[in-house]
Amino acid sequence: MLNWLRWLPENVSTYGGDIDSIIALIWYSTAVWFVLTFGTIGLFLILYRRRAGRPAAYVKGERLAEALWVLVPVVMVLAIDLWLDFRGAPVWAKVMLERPPAALSIQVTGKQFNWEVVYPGPDSKFGTADDRQFDNELHVPVGKPVRLLLKSKDVIHSFFSPHLRLKQDIVPGRAIEAWFEATKPGKYELPCAELCGFGHSGMKGWLYVHPEEDYNRWVKEQWS
Amino acid sequence: MTTATAQHGEHGFWTTHVFSTDHKTIGKQYLTLGLFWAVVGGLLTYVMRWQLAWPETVVPGWGEIGPETYNALVTMHGTIMVFFVAMPILLGAFGNFLIPLMVGARDMAFPRLNMLSLWVFALASLLLFISFFVPGGAAAAGWTGYPPLSAKAEYTGVNWGMDLWILAHALEFAAFLMGGVNYLTTAIAFRVPGMTFSRLPLVIWQQLTATTLFLLSVGPLIAGAVMLLLDRQIGTHFFTPGGGGDPLLWQHLFWFFGHPEVYVILLPAVGLVLDVLPVFSRKPIFGYRWIIASTIVAGGLSFIVWAHHMFVSGIDPRLAMPFSITTILISVPFAYLMFAMIATLWRGSIRFDTPMLFALGFIAMFIVGGLTGIFNGSAPADIYISDTYFVVAHFHYTLFSSVFFGGLAGFYFWFPKMFGRLMNETLGKLHFWLTIVFFNATFFPMHNIGLAGMMRRIANPLQYDFLVPHQWINVVATIGTMLLLASQIPFVMNVVWSLVAVRPAPKNPWQANTLEWTAPSPPPHLNWGEALPVVYRGPYEYSVPEAPEDWLPQDRVLAARAR
Ligand SMILES: [Cu+2]
Ligand SMILES: [Cu+2]
Numbered sequence A: 001m002l003n004w005l006r007w008l009p010e011n012v013s014t015y016g017g018d019i020d021s022i023i024a025l026i027w028y029s030t031a032v033w034f035v036l037t038f039g040t041i042g043l044f045l046i047l048y049r050r051r052a053g054r055p056a057a058y059v060k061g062e063r064l065a066e067a068l069w070v071l072v073p074v075v076m077v078l079a080i081d082l083w084l085d086f087r088g089a090p091v092w093a094k095v096m097l098e099r100p101p102a103a104l105s106i107q108v109t110g111k112q113f114n115w116e117v118v119y120p121g122p123d124s125k126f127g128t129a130d131d132r133q134f135d136n137e138l139h140v141p142v143g144k145p146v147r148l149l150l151k152s153k154d155v156i157h158s159f160f161s162p163h164l165r166l167k168q169d170i171v172p173g174r175a176i177e178a179w180f181e182a183t184k185p186g187k188y189e190l191p192c193a194e195l196c197g198f199g200h201s202g203m204k205g206w207l208y209v210h211p212e213e214d215y216n217r218w219v220k221e222q223w224s
Numbered sequence B: 001m002t003t004a005t006a007q008h009g010e011h012g013f014w015t016t017h018v019f020s021t022d023h024k025t026i027g028k029q030y031l032t033l034g035l036f037w038a039v040v041g042g043l044l045t046y047v048m049r050w051q052l053a054w055p056e057t058v059v060p061g062w063g064e065i066g067p068e069t070y071n072a073l074v075t076m077h078g079t080i081m082v083f084f085v086a087m088p089i090l091l092g093a094f095g096n097f098l099i100p101l102m103v104g105a106r107d108m109a110f111p112r113l114n115m116l117s118l119w120v121f122a123l124a125s126l127l128l129f130i131s132f133f134v135p136g137g138a139a140a141a142g143w144t145g146y147p148p149l150s151a152k153a154e155y156t157g158v159n160w161g162m163d164l165w166i167l168a169h170a171l172e173f174a175a176f177l178m179g180g181v182n183y184l185t186t187a188i189a190f191r192v193p194g195m196t197f198s199r200l201p202l203v204i205w206q207q208l209t210a211t212t213l214f215l216l217s218v219g220p221l222i223a224g225a226v227m228l229l230l231d232r233q234i235g236t237h238f239f240t241p242g243g244g245g246d247p248l249l250w251q252h253l254f255w256f257f258g259h260p261e262v263y264v265i266l267l268p269a270v271g272l273v274l275d276v277l278p279v280f281s282r283k284p285i286f287g288y289r290w291i292i293a294s295t296i297v298a299g300g301l302s303f304i305v306w307a308h309h310m311f312v313s314g315i316d317p318r319l320a321m322p323f324s325i326t327t328i329l330i331s332v333p334f335a336y337l338m339f340a341m342i343a344t345l346w347r348g349s350i351r352f353d354t355p356m357l358f359a360l361g362f363i364a365m366f367i368v369g370g371l372t373g374i375f376n377g378s379a380p381a382d383i384y385i386s387d388t389y390f391v392v393a394h395f396h397y398t399l400f401s402s403v404f405f406g407g408l409a410g411f412y413f414w415f416p417k418m419f420g421r422l423m424n425e426t427l428g429k430l431h432f433w434l435t436i437v438f439f440n441a442t443f444f445p446m447h448n449i450g451l452a453g454m455m456r457r458i459a460n461p462l463q464y465d466f467l468v469p470h471q472w473i474n475v476v477a478t479i480g481t482m483l484l485l486a487s488q489i490p491f492v493m494n495v496v497w498s499l500v501a502v503r504p505a506p507k508n509p510w511q512a513n514t515l516e517w518t519a520p521s522p523p524p525h526l527n528w529g530e531a532l533p534v535v536y537r538g539p540y541e542y543s544v545p546e547a548p549e550d551w552l553p554q555d556r557v558l559a560a561r562a563r
Helices: A016-047 A064-097 A212-222 B002-006 B013-018 B023-053 B067-103 B111-130 B160-189 B202-234 B247-281 B288-304 B317-329 B331-345 B354-377 B379-385 B389-419 B425-451 B468-486 B489-500
Strands: A104-111 A114-119 A132-135 A137-141 A146-152 A157-161 A166-170 A176-180 A186-191 A204-210
Touching: A016 A064, A016 B331, A016 B354, A016 B379, A064 B288, A064 B317, A064 B331, A064 B379, A104 A137, A104 A157, A114 A137, A114 A204, A132 A137, A137 A212, A146 A157, A146 A166, A166 A176, A166 B379, A204 A212, B023 B067, B023 B111, B023 B389, B023 B468, B067 B111, B067 B160, B067 B202, B067 B247, B067 B389, B111 B160, B160 B202, B202 B247, B202 B288, B247 B288, B247 B331, B247 B354, B247 B389, B288 B317, B288 B331, B317 B331, B317 B354, B317 B379, B331 B354, B354 B379, B354 B389, B354 B425, B389 B425, B389 B489, B425 B468, B425 B489
Parallel strands: A104 A146, A137 A204
Antiparallel strands: A104 A114, A114 A132, A146 A176, A157 A166, A157 A186, A186 A204
C-alpha cells in the first residue's frame, strides 16, 4: 500500500523504464518531504501544546533572519523541483519528440466505441487496395520501433497502453503521431482513457506483441 | 458609508430573511444553497462508488445504473462540487459574511447587486437541478465538457441536459462576477480608519486574490460557453473539425480558466486556515507579508500553467516542458504557505478546539495533495498517470481538503458569530476524527489503483483484465465513501442541536483579534451600533509581551505604545 512503485504494471516498452524511473525519483523525493513535514508538525503539536504557565512566543516571522527558517526549505523545494524537471525533460523528449525510424507504420482510428487498426500492407502505403483493417487488434513484432498514426472519426479518445506506458489523446480533425518499441511478447490491453460516450467504459482493444517469426507468419496469413 | 446606510430602509419578514440585501443573510443563503448541493453531490458519490465496487448490481435505494447514467453522475458530481459547493461556500458564504465584518464596513458596497448575485446563483442552481429530470437526462460529457462530445447531442444522447448545464454555468459565472465586484470594492473602499492593507486579515487577502483571479480568467470561458452553445444550437463549428473548428481550442479556453479556478477555491480555504491558526496557537502568523507575496505570486503563476492539463492532449509536444517548469515552480509559493503555517505552530500555545483540528487536517491533507501534484506536473510522469485515478486522488486531496477541512475549520470557528450560538465541542471533535479517517480510507487507495493504471470515468473496472486483480481497492474506497458520508451525521446533529438549543455565544468566544469579534453575536443589521471600531494594529497580535492578556484586538487602545 505504501510503496507505490510496486503498483505499476509490468513495463514492456523501451522507454517505459525511463518513465518509471522519473516516477520513482518523484516518489522518493516527495516521500522525504512527507516524512519531514509530518514529522515537524507532529513534533510541534506535542512540544507546543497548551500548558499552564508557558505562554506562546511573540515571533512574527517578518524579519529576514526569522523568515529564513521558512525560506531555506522553500529554496530546497525549488532546487529539487528544477532537478526533477531537468531529469524529466530527456524522458519526455525520448517518448514524444525523438522518434526513431520506424520499421512499421500503423493507423489507429478511434470511433465510438472501437479502435480501427489499419495496416498499409506490403506496399507500405495507406489508402491503397492492399490496406487491411482489424477491429481492436494491434499486432506488432517485438523489438521493432512502431509508428502509430492516431485519428478519430467522432469525439476525442485516448489511446492508452498501461504496459507500454504510452498514452496519447486522439483529436478529431488531426493526425497525431506516436511510437513505441515493445520489449516482450505477449497480449496486453489497450483501453480508451478519455470519456467518449456511453460505451467509453469497456472500449478497449488488444495489443499482440509477437516474436519476429510469429509476426512474419501472421503477416503472411493476412496478406496471402 | 452614507449611501450604503441609506439603502437600508424598513424591513419586514421577506426583506429580512428572503430578499435581503444584508451581506450576512446573503452569506447564509449562499451557505444554505452550497450545503444543499453538497448533500446532492455527496449522495451521487454513493451511487457512483457502489457501481465501481460492485458493477452492474442494484444500488440499494437507487436501482441499477447503466453506463449513460454513470457518465451523467460523474459529470454532475464534478460540476456540482466545484461550482455549486466549493464556490458558494468558500467564496459566497465566507466572502459575504466576513469581508464587511472584518474590514469594518456596515455592508457590501453594492447591497442590491449583492442580492442580485445570490438570486442569479439560485436561478443557476434551479436550472442545474431541473437538468436531472429533462428527457435525455443530465449532462454526461464530463465536468470539463470537452467537445465534440459535448457539442453534438448524438454523441451522448443528452440534449436538454447539456444546454441547461451550459446555461447554469453562465449564470453561475455572472453571479460570482457580481459578487466579485462587491468584494473588491468593499475591501478597497469601505475599510474603517486604521484598517490599512497591511492590517487586513489574511482571509480577506485570500478572498481578494481569489476574486481577482476569477475576474481575470473567466472571460475566455464565458466566450467558450457561448461558442459551445452556438455549435450545439445553430450548427457553427468553433469546436468541431467538420467546418474547420478545433476541439483543442475549448481545452485551452477551459483550462486557462480552470487552473486559476482551482485557486479560486483553494485560496479562500487557505485564508480560513491562516486566520484560525494564530487564534489557536496564540501566536502571530509566521511572516504576514511573505504570505501575501506568496499568494500573489501563486495567483500570477496560475495563469501560465494551464497546459499541464493537456500534456497528452495532442498539443505540440515541445510546449510541454515549459509548462511543466511553470507548474513545478508554482509549488514554491505554496511550499512557503505550508511552511509558514507549520512555523506558526512553533513555540505556540496550541489549543485543540474543533476549528483548529480541521485547520490542522487541512495542512496535513493538502501537503499530501501538493506532493502528488509534483507527479502530475512532471510531463513524462503524466504520460502514464494522466486520466487515471492517481489524478482523481490528487485533486481530492487538494480540493476536497480545501472545501471540507478548510471550509469546516471556518465553519466551526465563525458559527458562533454567524448564528449567535455555540457548537458542541465533543460532537465537533468526533466529526473531525471520523472525517479524516474515512477521507483517507476513500482517497488514499486511489493513488494505488491509479498507478496500477485504472482510468477515470469508467463505469465498470471489471471490463479490464489488468484491473481485475486490484478490484478490492475499489471495494475499500467504496466502503470508505459510505463511512465518510455517515461521518457527517454528528455534524448535522451538531448544527441542528446548536441552532435549536439556546447556548448563546458571547461576542468573542475564541478570544480572537479581528474586527468581527467586536460586533455582537450575531451582528445586527449594519453590524455595529452607533460607532464603528477604529483599528490600531495588525490582526494577529497574540501573546504580545506588553499586553495584559495573550490577545490584543485590532481596535483596542494600548496605553503603553501602539504597535
Ligand atoms: Cu473512451
Ligand atoms: Cu491546473
